[in-house]
Amino acid sequence: MRLLARMAESAPRGVVCGVDYSKDMLLEARRLNRELIAQNRMELRLGDLARLDYPDASFNTGCTANTVYYWPAPLSNVREMARVLRPGGTLVVAFRTTALAPYRHAPLGFRWYSAAQVAAVLAEAGLIEIERRQRPLVLPRCCVVIAKKAVA
Numbered sequence: 797m798r799l800l801a802r803m804a805e806s807a808p809r810g811v812v813c814g815v816d817y818s819k820d821m822l823l824e825a826r827r828l829n830r831e832l833i834a835q836n837r838m839e840l841r842l843g844d845l846a847r848l849d850y851p852d853a854s855f856n857t858g859c860t861a862n863t864v865y866y867w868p869a870p871l872s873n874v875r876e877m878a879r880v881l882r883p884g885g886t887l888v889v890a891f892r893t894t895a896l897a898p899y900r901h902a903p904l905g906f907r908w909y910s911a912a913q914v915a916a917v918l919a920e921a922g923l924i925e926i927e928r929r930q931r932p933l934v935l936p937r938c939c940v941v942i943a944k945k946a947v948a
């Protein structure tokens with residue numbers, strides 16, 4: 797959740813918008829970021845990545861952390877995130893890779909991905925300049941895949 801505050805820090809003249817479909821997570825994120833919200837520098841909504849309530853090309857950057865595991869349809873989620881990115885904008889997907897132990901606490905389903913699998917989904921969604929970053933000694937099994945939306 798510190799990610800939202802870090803994003804606001806790195807875009808001091810921008811607004812950070814976030815969605816989560818869990819009401820509990822939304823309330824906690826709003827509590828943690830209440831000052832930024834009060835300053836109109838952050839807006840957090842209840843919502844599903846699969847159907848974002850934002851117009852096309854609304855954002856310079858999109859980022860999702862530790863959510864891919866729960867997506868029933870990764871390609872359509874990535875397409876939806878790409879839709880709200882401006883041409884030339886950047887999408888960042890952060891997650892832990894397959895190497896972790898089996899996870900059994902997700903009643904609605906849970907799936908591990910490798911960096912190559914996530915990169916392939918981003919490519920299939922039409923994103924370009926796909927780059928994978930892993931720093932295994934700093935954050936074990938953490939992976940970030942970064943891509944750009946083409947300028948038409």
Ligand SMILES: C[S@@+](CC[C@H](N)C(=O)[O-])C[C@H]1O[C@@H](n2cnc3c(N)ncnc32)[C@H](O)[C@@H]1O
Binds near residue numbers: 797816818
């Ligand atoms: C493991 S938590 C990660 C929270 C935070 N991003 C972090 O890294 O600490 C996963 C969160 O993703 C949310 N989530 C998963 N799929 C989602 C989707 N399609 N739309 C909105 N939220 C989603 C869940 O509700 C949950 O709050």
